[in-house]
Amino acid sequence: MTESNLQERRFDNLKLAEYSSLLRRKYALNNKVLLIQTPQFMPDAFNRKVAQQRGCYAYPPAGLQCIANALSDRDLEIDILDLNYHVLKSVVNEENFDDIKGTGILDEYLNRHNPSIIGVTCLTIYGDIFEDTHPLTCLLKHLRKRDKSIIIAGGPIATNEYENYLKKDLCHFVIEGEGENKIKFLFDYLFEGGSDYNSLRGIYFKDKGNIKETSGRKDNVALKGNLINTYKKLPIEDYSSVGSLNPFSRMAGLDKRFAGIQLNRGCRANCKFCGVAEFMGKGLRQYPVHDLLEEIHYLVKERGVRHFEILDDDFLGYGEFLKALITLLKDMKELNKKYGISWSAGNGLIAASLTEDLLGLMRDSGCIGFRIGIESGNGNMLKKMRKPVTLSVLRKTGKKLRKFPEIFVAGNYIMGLLGEETFGEMLDTFKFSAEMNLDWTAFTTFQFTSKATMAAEHLKPVDNSATDFIPAKDTAGREILETEGIVSGPAIFNMPKSSVPSHEQIKQIWFTFNLVANYINNKNLKPGGMPEKFISWVEAVRVVYPENPYMPLFTGIGCVLLGRQELANKYLEKTKENLRVSEYWRKRFSQFGLTDLINRFPQNDEKAQEVLEPLRQRYAQWF
Secondary structure, three states, X not given: OXXXXXXXXXXXHHHHHHHHHHHHHHHOOOOEEEEEEOOOOOHHHOOHHHHHOOOOEOOOOHHHHHHHHHOOOOOOEEEEEEHHHHHHHHHHHOOOOOOOOOHHHHHHHXXXXXXXXXXXXXXXXXXXXXXXXXXXXXXXXXXXXHOOOEEEEEOHHHHHOHXXXXXOXXXXXXXXXXXXXXXXXXXXXXHHOOOOOOOEOOEEEEEOOEEEEOOOEOOOOOOOOOOHHHHOOOOHHHHHHOOEOOXXXXXXXXXXXXXXXXXXXXXXXXXXXXXXXHHHOOEEEEOOHHHHHHXXXXXXXXXXXXXXXXXXXXXXXXXXXXXXXXHHHHHHHHHHHHHOOEEEEEEEEOHHHOOHHHHHHHHHOOEEEEEEEEEOOOHHHXXXXXXXXXXXXXXXXXXXXXXXXXXXXXXXXXXXXXXXXXXXXXXXXXXXXXXXXXXXXXXXXXOOOOHHHHHHHOOOOOOOOOOOOOHHHOOOOOOOOOOOOOOOHHHHHHOOOOXXXXXXXXXXXXXXXXXXXXXXXXXXXXXXXXXXXHHHHHHXXXXXXXXXXXXXXXXXXXXXXXXOHHHHHHHHHHHHHHHHOOHHHHHHHHHHOOHHHHHOOOOOHHHHHHHHHXXXXXXXXXO
16 A cells, blocks of 8 residues: 555545544443344334234344344454344233334433434345335434434445435435444544554544545454353243245244344345345355354254254355365254254355255255345346356256255246336246246346446436336235236237236236236146145235235145145135125225136036146246
8 A cells, every 4th residue: 555545544534533533521421332233124114913923034133143243252242133023022922012112112212321322224125215104214313313323334235325315314324235353443433532553444423514434444244152141141942933034934833933044145146136245245145154153053952943044145156165064064954953043145046056866855954945146038038137147057957856846945036127128027937937837936026226337337217117027015914006007917918928017017027927926826736736736825924915906816825735725714614704895805806806716616526627727837938
C-alpha cells in the first residue's frame, strides 16, 4: 500500500474514530450487547391460523450466532433475542396475542437489560423496505425513537439498502456482507478508540450528512469452530413447537426438533441474478468438518435435535470440499442408524454434482428430500443467466434421481427471469419440468435480491416485484386475485409466445403452472407412482394454505390410490367446506374444471385415473 493510500485510510478511519467517540459519550457504553432477529414474515400477509398450525418459518438465528461467537473472547454480555421465535410462541400459546411486530416483547427486554449496543438483522422477504410494516424497518424505527443504544444493522437487506437506512437515520452503522470480522473491527473503535491494525472496508456510517465507508482491506472470513456455545443461549428444543423450517421439516414430523447446519459458505457458480457472490464473496469456503460434526453430535445427543436443514448455497462441492462432505455424510449415516436423524436441503443443489454414489450416501445418511436448481427449461436462458448446467446434464441427472425413489426431489424454476423472459421461454420451462418428472415443480417468481448484482450486471428493475417469491403467500388469504387486463386460468396457454408478461401477469401464470404441473399432472398420482410421497408433501405444504380447496381434493385422490377411502372422504369434505365459504375458490374450480372431480369423486384406483385423465389430456399439448 502506498503512503498516499495509507494516509487516505487513516483519514477515513479517523472519521470513524470521531463518530465512535461521539456515540460513546452519548450512549454511555456498558458491556451489554443485544443481537436481534426480526420476525420472518410480513405482517400484512400474516395468517394466524397458519402460525397456530406451526406453518410459519422459525429458522434459528444462525447469522447472529456467528456474530456472538466472533465476540465471545471479549468482556461482553451478549444476548440473542429471536423476536420471530418469541412472537410465534405467543401466537401459538395465547389466543388474543396481537403484538406480531414484536415491539412489546422487545421493550420488555430492553427495560430489564438496557444494552448499549444493539445489532439487528432480518431473514424475511425483500418486500416494500421502507413501509412501517417491514420487520427490519419497523424494529429500526422503534429503536431509534427510543434512542438509548447504538444501533447496527446487518444482513442481506441492510447490505442492499445501507444508503437509505443511514440517510433516514434508522441506524448508526450498517455492516455489509459477512459480519464476524467487521463487528470486531467496529467494536475496537466503539470501546477503545480503534487502530488501523486489521482495518476493514464495508462498514457504513453517516458523517455530516454524507455516507462514509471504512477504509481497509476487503474482508474474507476464515471459517473455523462451531456454534455450540451460542446454542446455550437459545431454546433450540422449543423451535419446532412454534414453527417449521420448510415443507421438508414438516414432512420429517411437526414435533421433531430441528436445527440448521452449514458446511460451506459461498457458491462455485456465478449466476447472473444471484446475490450470493456479492454478499459472501466469490468461490467456496468450508468449515473444518470435524468442527461441524462436533456441533451436530452436541445437538443430537444433548439437545434432542433429530432433523437438520442444510443452509449452504452450495452443499455438494468438489475436490477437497467433496471429501469433507463424504466424511460428514458417513458420520450422519451412523447417527441416522442410532438416533433416526433426518436432513434436507431446501436451497437448490447443483445437479451436475449428483453422482449415483453420492445419492446413495445421501439417502443412507437420512436425507428425506432436496431441491435442485434448474431455474429454466430454455437453453438460451440458462446461458444468459450463466447457470452452470445444460439441459442435457439435467436430463441425465433426472434419470439418476429416478433410481432413488426414497428421496423426495423438487426442481426449482424461476419465472420472469431477469425481467425480460418471454412467455414462450416460460412455456419451455413448463414443458421441461414435465420432462424432468420430479416429485415436485417449485415455480417461483423472479426477484433481484442484490442491488450490487443489479448494478454490476446492468439489469433493469422488475415492476412491482417486491413480493413473496411464491405469489400465493402475498396475502393472508392466500388468494391470487384476477385483475382487469390480466389473463388467468387455462387461457394463459394462448398468450403470445413473444410477449414479456408483467409481474401481475406472471402471478396468474404461476397459479396455472403450479396447479397443472403439481396436481393435475403429478407423476405420483399416475399409474406406477408413489401417492404416499405426494400426500406427505402436500400435507406439509397445506399447513400454510388452510383455506385452499384443491390441496385436500388431490390429497384425497391420493388416499383413494392407496385404498384409504375413509380418509379420502374426509379430505373431500374439507374441500367442500373450503369451497362453501369462498366465491373466489368456487370460480377457480369452475375455471379449471375441478368441480367434476368433486361430483365424480372416485371410490377406487381405476376410477381415480378415469376422472384425472381427461384433465391431463386438456393440457397434454403443452407438456
